[in-house]
Amino acid sequence: MSKIMKSKFRSNCPISSALDVIGDKWSLLIIRDMMFADKKTYSDFSKSAEGIATNILSSRLLMLEQLGIINKGKLEGNKKTNIYSLTQRGQELLPIILEIAQWSDNNLNEHLKDGAKPFVNKFKSNKDDFIKNMYQYFATR
Amino acid sequence: MSKIMKSKFRSNCPISSALDVIGDKWSLLIIRDMMFADKKTYSDFSKSAEGIATNILSSRLLMLEQLGIINKGKLEGNKKTNIYSLTQRGQELLPIILEIAQWSDNNLNEHLKDGAKPFVNKFKSNKDDFIKNMYQYFATR
DNA sequence: GTTATTACTTGCATATTGCAAGTTATTAAT
DNA sequence: ATTAATAACTTGCAATATGCAAGTAATAAC
Numbered sequence: 001m002s003k004i005m006k007s008k009f010r011s012n013c014p015i016s017s018a019l020d021v022i023g024d025k026w027s028l029l030i031i032r033d034m035m036f037a038d039k040k041t042y043s044d045f046s047k048s049a050e051g052i053a054t055n056i057l058s059s060r061l062l063m064l065e066q067l068g069i070i071n072k073g074k075l076e077g078n079k080k081t082n083i084y085s086l087t088q089r090g091q092e093l094l095p096i097i098l099e100i101a102q103w104s105d106n107n108l109n110e111h112l113k114d115g116a117k118p119f120v121n122k123f124k125s126n127k128d129d130f131i132k133n134m135y136q137y138f139a140t141r
Numbered sequence: 142m143s144k145i146m147k148s149k150f151r152s153n154c155p156i157s158s159a160l161d162v163i164g165d166k167w168s169l170l171i172i173r174d175m176m177f178a179d180k181k182t183y184s185d186f187s188k189s190a191e192g193i194a195t196n197i198l199s200s201r202l203l204m205l206e207q208l209g210i211i212n213k214g215k216l217e218g219n220k221k222t223n224i225y226s227l228t229q230r231g232q233e234l235l236p237i238i239l240e241i242a243q244w245s246d247n248n249l250n251e252h253l254k255d256g257a258k259p260f261v262n263k264f265k266s267n268k269d270d271f272i273k274n275m276y277q278y279f280a281t282r
Numbered sequence: 283g284t285t286a287t288t289a290c291t292t293g294c295a296t297a298t299t300g301c302a303a304g305t306t307a308t309t310a311a312t
Numbered sequence: 313a314t315t316a317a318t319a320a321c322t323t324g325c326a327a328t329a330t331g332c333a334a335g336t337a338a339t340a341a342c
Contacts, residue, residue: 010191014245014257015173015238021249023166025330032156042289049152053331058290080288080339089248096244097156099237104155107230108162116155127268166299183320194300199321221308221319 021067022093026052026060028100031086031093034070035134038141040083064090091138095131098123162208163234167193167201169241172227172234175211176275179282181224205231232279236272239264 009017022028033039033048045057052060061084064070069090073083105120123130150158163169174180174189186198193201202225205211210231214224246261264271 013173013190014242014249014261016170016191017249018241018245019166019169023164023169025160025164028160028164029157032154043287046289049154050157051151051331054290055292055332056330078340082289092244092247096237096240099240100159101155103233103237104159106233108155108158120155184318187320192300194302195321196301196323197299219309223320 022069024060026056027064027069028093028097030057030060030064031069031090032097034084034086034090035094035097035138040085041081042084045084069093086138091135094134095127098127098131163210163237165201167197168205169234169238171198171201171205172210172231173238175225175227175231176235176238176279181226182222183225186225210234227279232276235275236268239268239272 009020011017022031029048029050029052030045033045037044037048039045039048042057042061045061046052046054061070061072065072065084067089068087071085071087073085075081075083101116101120102124105117150161152158163172170189170191170193171186174186178185178189180186180189183198183202186202187193187195202211202213206213206225208230209228212226212228214226216222216224242257242261243265246258
Protein backbone atom coordinates (compact mmCIF):
# COMPACT_ATOMS: atom_id res chain seq x y z
CA MET A 1 0.00 0.00 0.00
CA SER A 2 2.12 2.81 -1.28
CA LYS A 3 1.22 6.38 -0.55
CA ILE A 4 2.11 7.47 -4.05
CA MET A 5 -0.56 9.41 -5.85
CA LYS A 6 -2.23 7.81 -8.75
CA SER A 7 -2.01 10.91 -10.96
CA LYS A 8 -4.99 9.89 -12.96
CA PHE A 9 -6.47 12.84 -14.75
CA ARG A 10 -9.95 12.44 -16.10
CA SER A 11 -9.24 14.48 -19.21
CA ASN A 12 -6.82 17.06 -20.58
CA CYS A 13 -9.13 19.92 -19.65
CA PRO A 14 -7.32 22.38 -17.37
CA ILE A 15 -10.37 22.88 -15.18
CA SER A 16 -10.95 19.18 -14.81
CA SER A 17 -7.27 18.58 -14.09
CA ALA A 18 -7.18 21.25 -11.42
CA LEU A 19 -10.21 19.68 -9.80
CA ASP A 20 -8.51 16.29 -9.93
CA VAL A 21 -5.77 17.84 -7.84
CA ILE A 22 -7.51 20.21 -5.41
CA GLY A 23 -11.15 19.25 -5.90
CA ASP A 24 -11.50 16.90 -2.98
CA LYS A 25 -13.35 17.59 0.22
CA TRP A 26 -10.42 18.79 2.29
CA SER A 27 -7.45 20.18 0.38
CA LEU A 28 -8.73 23.71 -0.05
CA LEU A 29 -9.71 23.87 3.61
CA ILE A 30 -6.16 23.05 4.64
CA ILE A 31 -4.94 25.77 2.28
CA ARG A 32 -7.53 28.17 3.69
CA ASP A 33 -6.24 27.53 7.21
CA MET A 34 -2.71 28.22 6.10
CA MET A 35 -3.73 31.44 4.37
CA PHE A 36 -6.17 32.98 6.80
CA ALA A 37 -5.59 31.33 10.16
CA ASP A 38 -1.83 31.06 9.93
CA LYS A 39 -1.96 27.37 10.71
CA LYS A 40 1.27 25.49 10.19
CA THR A 41 1.34 22.21 12.05
CA TYR A 42 -0.44 18.89 11.89
CA SER A 43 -2.18 19.53 15.18
CA ASP A 44 -3.19 23.05 14.07
CA PHE A 45 -5.03 21.56 11.12
CA SER A 46 -6.56 18.76 13.11
CA LYS A 47 -8.16 21.34 15.40
CA SER A 48 -10.07 23.19 12.69
CA ALA A 49 -13.83 23.59 13.01
CA GLU A 50 -14.67 21.09 10.26
CA GLY A 51 -12.96 18.25 12.09
CA ILE A 52 -10.78 16.55 9.52
CA ALA A 53 -9.91 12.98 10.39
CA THR A 54 -6.23 12.49 11.09
CA ASN A 55 -5.77 9.80 8.48
CA ILE A 56 -7.25 12.07 5.81
CA LEU A 57 -5.18 15.00 7.03
CA SER A 58 -2.09 12.90 6.78
CA SER A 59 -2.82 11.76 3.24
CA ARG A 60 -3.75 15.27 2.07
CA LEU A 61 -0.62 16.87 3.49
CA LEU A 62 1.47 14.27 1.72
CA MET A 63 -0.42 14.76 -1.53
CA LEU A 64 -0.18 18.55 -1.37
CA GLU A 65 3.52 18.25 -0.68
CA GLN A 66 4.05 15.90 -3.60
CA LEU A 67 2.16 18.33 -5.84
CA GLY A 68 4.42 21.18 -4.79
CA ILE A 69 1.58 23.10 -3.19
CA ILE A 70 3.02 23.02 0.31
CA ASN A 71 6.44 22.51 1.89
CA LYS A 72 7.20 20.45 4.95
CA GLY A 73 9.94 21.73 7.21
CA LYS A 74 11.17 22.02 10.78
CA LEU A 75 12.18 24.82 13.08
CA GLU A 76 15.76 24.69 14.33
CA GLY A 77 15.96 23.15 17.77
CA ASN A 78 12.70 21.25 17.41
CA LYS A 79 12.79 17.77 15.95
CA LYS A 80 9.19 16.99 16.70
CA THR A 81 6.95 19.58 15.10
CA ASN A 82 6.58 19.73 11.35
CA ILE A 83 5.99 23.16 9.89
CA TYR A 84 3.97 23.24 6.71
CA SER A 85 4.04 26.30 4.49
CA LEU A 86 2.60 27.35 1.16
CA THR A 87 4.77 27.30 -1.92
CA GLN A 88 4.28 29.82 -4.70
CA ARG A 89 2.01 27.32 -6.39
CA GLY A 90 0.00 27.03 -3.20
CA GLN A 91 -0.19 30.76 -2.64
CA GLU A 92 -1.59 31.18 -6.12
CA LEU A 93 -4.69 29.30 -5.01
CA LEU A 94 -5.68 32.47 -3.15
CA PRO A 95 -7.82 33.97 -5.93
CA ILE A 96 -9.79 30.75 -6.26
CA ILE A 97 -10.49 30.68 -2.55
CA LEU A 98 -11.46 34.35 -2.50
CA GLU A 99 -13.87 33.91 -5.40
CA ILE A 100 -15.39 30.97 -3.57
CA ALA A 101 -15.79 33.15 -0.49
CA GLN A 102 -17.42 35.86 -2.54
CA TRP A 103 -19.84 33.46 -4.19
CA SER A 104 -20.72 32.11 -0.80
CA ASP A 105 -21.27 35.61 0.53
CA ASN A 106 -23.61 36.39 -2.37
CA ASN A 107 -25.45 33.10 -2.45
CA LEU A 108 -25.18 31.22 0.81
CA ASN A 109 -24.88 34.07 3.21
CA GLU A 110 -27.01 32.44 5.85
CA HIS A 111 -23.92 30.34 6.45
CA LEU A 112 -21.46 33.18 6.53
CA LYS A 113 -19.47 33.74 9.65
CA ASP A 114 -19.91 37.25 11.01
CA GLY A 115 -16.21 37.90 11.00
CA ALA A 116 -15.85 37.02 7.35
CA LYS A 117 -18.15 39.66 5.90
CA PRO A 118 -15.86 42.70 6.11
CA PHE A 119 -13.10 40.56 4.71
CA VAL A 120 -15.14 39.62 1.67
CA ASN A 121 -16.31 43.19 1.24
CA LYS A 122 -12.77 44.44 1.18
CA PHE A 123 -11.91 41.88 -1.46
CA LYS A 124 -14.89 42.94 -3.57
CA SER A 125 -14.00 46.59 -3.44
CA ASN A 126 -10.59 46.06 -5.03
CA LYS A 127 -9.65 42.52 -5.86
CA ASP A 128 -6.20 43.15 -7.30
CA ASP A 129 -5.11 45.25 -4.35
CA PHE A 130 -6.51 42.81 -1.87
CA ILE A 131 -4.70 39.90 -3.47
CA LYS A 132 -1.48 41.87 -3.77
CA ASN A 133 -1.65 42.73 -0.08
CA MET A 134 -2.27 39.13 0.84
CA TYR A 135 0.74 37.98 -1.18
CA GLN A 136 2.77 40.63 0.60
CA TYR A 137 1.52 39.29 3.89
CA PHE A 138 2.45 35.72 2.93
CA ALA A 139 5.96 36.89 2.16
CA THR A 140 6.47 38.47 5.59
CA ARG A 141 5.98 35.44 7.78
CA MET B 142 -34.22 6.35 -0.12
CA SER B 143 -35.19 9.94 -0.70
CA LYS B 144 -33.21 12.09 -3.06
CA ILE B 145 -33.39 15.06 -0.76
CA MET B 146 -30.09 16.65 0.04
CA LYS B 147 -28.80 16.29 3.49
CA SER B 148 -27.77 19.94 3.78
CA LYS B 149 -25.12 19.12 6.28
CA PHE B 150 -22.61 21.88 6.47
CA ARG B 151 -19.36 21.07 8.16
CA SER B 152 -19.04 24.51 9.72
CA ASN B 153 -20.31 28.06 9.37
CA CYS B 154 -17.27 29.09 7.34
CA PRO B 155 -18.36 30.49 3.97
CA ILE B 156 -15.56 28.76 2.12
CA SER B 157 -16.29 25.44 3.74
CA SER B 158 -20.02 25.82 3.08
CA ALA B 159 -19.47 26.63 -0.58
CA LEU B 160 -17.29 23.56 -0.89
CA ASP B 161 -19.99 21.49 0.78
CA VAL B 162 -22.24 22.59 -2.06
CA ILE B 163 -20.07 22.67 -5.19
CA GLY B 164 -16.91 20.98 -3.94
CA ASP B 165 -17.61 17.51 -5.20
CA LYS B 166 -15.93 15.82 -8.12
CA TRP B 167 -18.51 16.66 -10.78
CA SER B 168 -20.66 19.71 -10.13
CA LEU B 169 -18.23 22.31 -11.43
CA LEU B 170 -17.62 20.24 -14.55
CA ILE B 171 -21.31 20.25 -15.36
CA ILE B 172 -21.33 24.01 -14.84
CA ARG B 173 -18.23 24.33 -17.01
CA ASP B 174 -19.98 22.46 -19.83
CA MET B 175 -22.97 24.75 -19.56
CA MET B 176 -20.76 27.84 -19.63
CA PHE B 177 -18.18 27.01 -22.26
CA ALA B 178 -19.59 24.17 -24.34
CA ASP B 179 -23.19 25.34 -24.38
CA LYS B 180 -24.38 21.96 -23.15
CA LYS B 181 -27.99 21.81 -22.05
CA THR B 182 -29.32 18.27 -21.98
CA TYR B 183 -28.72 15.15 -19.97
CA SER B 184 -27.18 13.39 -22.92
CA ASP B 185 -24.97 16.40 -23.68
CA PHE B 186 -23.48 16.12 -20.22
CA SER B 187 -23.17 12.37 -20.33
CA LYS B 188 -21.02 12.69 -23.46
CA SER B 189 -18.36 14.94 -21.92
CA ALA B 190 -14.75 13.82 -22.03
CA GLU B 191 -14.52 12.98 -18.34
CA GLY B 192 -17.23 10.35 -18.59
CA ILE B 193 -19.58 11.06 -15.74
CA ALA B 194 -21.66 8.06 -14.72
CA THR B 195 -25.34 8.55 -15.42
CA ASN B 196 -26.43 7.93 -11.84
CA ILE B 197 -24.03 10.61 -10.62
CA LEU B 198 -25.12 12.98 -13.36
CA SER B 199 -28.70 12.47 -12.35
CA SER B 200 -28.08 13.14 -8.69
CA ARG B 201 -25.93 16.21 -9.41
CA LEU B 202 -28.46 17.79 -11.74
CA LEU B 203 -31.13 17.34 -9.09
CA MET B 204 -28.91 18.76 -6.40
CA LEU B 205 -27.87 21.76 -8.49
CA GLU B 206 -31.52 22.40 -9.29
CA GLN B 207 -32.51 22.21 -5.64
CA LEU B 208 -29.73 24.64 -4.78
CA GLY B 209 -30.99 27.13 -7.35
CA ILE B 210 -27.83 26.87 -9.42
CA ILE B 211 -29.52 25.50 -12.52
CA ASN B 212 -33.05 25.42 -13.94
CA LYS B 213 -34.74 22.47 -15.57
CA GLY B 214 -37.11 23.22 -18.43
CA LYS B 215 -38.47 22.03 -21.74
CA LEU B 216 -38.71 23.40 -25.25
CA GLU B 217 -42.22 23.82 -26.60
CA GLY B 218 -43.25 20.90 -28.77
CA ASN B 219 -40.79 18.49 -27.15
CA LYS B 220 -41.88 16.52 -24.14
CA LYS B 221 -38.83 14.33 -24.05
CA THR B 222 -35.75 16.48 -23.78
CA ASN B 223 -34.98 18.40 -20.60
CA ILE B 224 -33.17 21.69 -21.06
CA TYR B 225 -30.94 22.72 -18.20
CA SER B 226 -29.78 26.31 -17.87
CA LEU B 227 -27.77 28.35 -15.42
CA THR B 228 -29.51 30.62 -12.97
CA GLN B 229 -27.95 33.87 -11.82
CA ARG B 230 -26.53 31.98 -8.88
CA GLY B 231 -25.02 29.45 -11.26
CA GLN B 232 -23.64 32.07 -13.62
CA GLU B 233 -21.87 33.68 -10.71
CA LEU B 234 -19.71 30.59 -10.42
CA LEU B 235 -17.88 31.82 -13.52
CA PRO B 236 -15.11 33.73 -11.68
CA ILE B 237 -14.31 30.66 -9.58
CA ILE B 238 -14.03 28.50 -12.66
CA LEU B 239 -11.89 31.05 -14.48
CA GLU B 240 -9.51 31.36 -11.53
CA ILE B 241 -9.25 27.58 -11.46
CA ALA B 242 -8.43 27.61 -15.17
CA GLN B 243 -5.80 30.26 -14.62
CA TRP B 244 -4.19 28.37 -11.76
CA SER B 245 -4.13 25.29 -13.90
CA ASP B 246 -2.57 27.21 -16.76
CA ASN B 247 0.16 28.50 -14.45
CA ASN B 248 0.77 25.32 -12.53
CA LEU B 249 -0.41 22.25 -14.37
CA ASN B 250 0.03 23.38 -17.91
CA GLU B 251 1.26 20.05 -19.12
CA HIS B 252 -2.41 19.11 -18.90
CA LEU B 253 -3.78 22.13 -20.66
CA LYS B 254 -5.74 21.68 -23.81
CA ASP B 255 -4.28 23.64 -26.70
CA GLY B 256 -7.52 25.43 -27.34
CA ALA B 257 -7.81 26.69 -23.80
CA LYS B 258 -4.63 28.74 -23.67
CA PRO B 259 -5.76 31.82 -25.63
CA PHE B 260 -8.93 31.77 -23.63
CA VAL B 261 -7.06 31.88 -20.34
CA ASN B 262 -4.72 34.54 -21.67
CA LYS B 263 -7.60 36.75 -22.61
CA PHE B 264 -9.01 36.35 -19.11
CA LYS B 265 -5.68 37.24 -17.57
CA SER B 266 -5.29 40.37 -19.63
CA ASN B 267 -8.49 41.92 -18.31
CA LYS B 268 -10.50 39.86 -15.90
CA ASP B 269 -13.38 42.23 -15.31
CA ASP B 270 -13.98 42.78 -19.00
CA PHE B 271 -13.72 39.11 -19.77
CA ILE B 272 -16.26 38.22 -17.10
CA LYS B 273 -18.57 41.02 -18.15
CA ASN B 274 -18.48 39.78 -21.74
CA MET B 275 -19.20 36.24 -20.63
CA TYR B 276 -22.22 37.38 -18.61
CA GLN B 277 -23.39 39.25 -21.67
CA TYR B 278 -22.99 36.10 -23.69
CA PHE B 279 -24.97 34.07 -21.16
CA ALA B 280 -27.80 36.56 -21.41
CA THR B 281 -28.06 36.22 -25.20
CA ARG B 282 -28.83 32.55 -25.49
C1' DG C 283 11.86 9.36 34.97
C1' DT C 284 7.25 10.06 34.23
C1' DT C 285 3.85 12.44 31.62
C1' DA C 286 2.21 15.08 27.77
C1' DT C 287 2.56 16.37 23.00
C1' DT C 288 3.15 15.70 18.08
C1' DA C 289 2.65 13.26 14.16
C1' DC C 290 1.38 9.95 12.63
C1' DT C 291 -0.77 4.55 11.39
C1' DT C 292 -4.17 0.87 11.60
C1' DG C 293 -8.57 -1.42 11.38
C1' DC C 294 -13.04 -1.25 10.47
C1' DA C 295 -17.67 1.17 9.46
C1' DT C 296 -20.05 4.21 6.43
C1' DA C 297 -20.55 7.03 2.42
C1' DT C 298 -19.60 8.25 -2.26
C1' DT C 299 -18.47 7.06 -6.82
C1' DG C 300 -17.97 3.88 -10.92
C1' DC C 301 -19.87 0.56 -14.08
C1' DA C 302 -23.08 -2.22 -16.55
C1' DA C 303 -27.47 -3.18 -17.31
C1' DG C 304 -32.17 -2.35 -17.10
C1' DT C 305 -36.75 0.75 -17.54
C1' DT C 306 -40.11 4.17 -19.18
C1' DA C 307 -41.72 7.73 -22.09
C1' DT C 308 -41.26 10.01 -26.29
C1' DT C 309 -40.03 10.77 -30.97
C1' DA C 310 -38.49 9.08 -35.63
C1' DA C 311 -38.46 5.73 -39.36
C1' DT C 312 -40.69 2.32 -42.38
C1' DA D 313 -49.44 1.38 -37.23
C1' DT D 314 -45.56 -1.02 -35.95
C1' DT D 315 -40.94 -0.92 -35.02
C1' DA D 316 -36.80 1.17 -33.85
C1' DA D 317 -34.12 4.67 -31.79
C1' DT D 318 -33.40 8.30 -28.42
C1' DA D 319 -33.58 10.74 -23.88
C1' DA D 320 -33.71 10.52 -19.28
C1' DC D 321 -33.42 8.25 -16.09
C1' DT D 322 -33.08 3.90 -12.07
C1' DT D 323 -31.10 -0.22 -10.03
C1' DG D 324 -27.68 -3.37 -8.22
C1' DC D 325 -23.31 -4.21 -7.07
C1' DA D 326 -18.18 -3.36 -7.02
C1' DA D 327 -14.58 -0.20 -5.95
C1' DT D 328 -12.83 3.82 -3.78
C1' DA D 329 -12.85 7.47 -0.40
C1' DT D 330 -13.97 9.19 3.96
C1' DG D 331 -15.07 8.92 9.05
C1' DC D 332 -14.10 7.25 13.60
C1' DA D 333 -11.76 5.21 17.42
C1' DA D 334 -7.85 3.47 18.97
C1' DG D 335 -3.18 2.64 18.87
C1' DT D 336 2.18 3.78 18.36
C1' DA D 337 6.83 5.95 18.29
C1' DA D 338 9.55 9.82 18.90
C1' DT D 339 10.32 13.92 21.02
C1' DA D 340 9.72 17.49 24.64
C1' DA D 341 8.18 19.18 29.11
C1' DC D 342 7.99 18.78 34.06
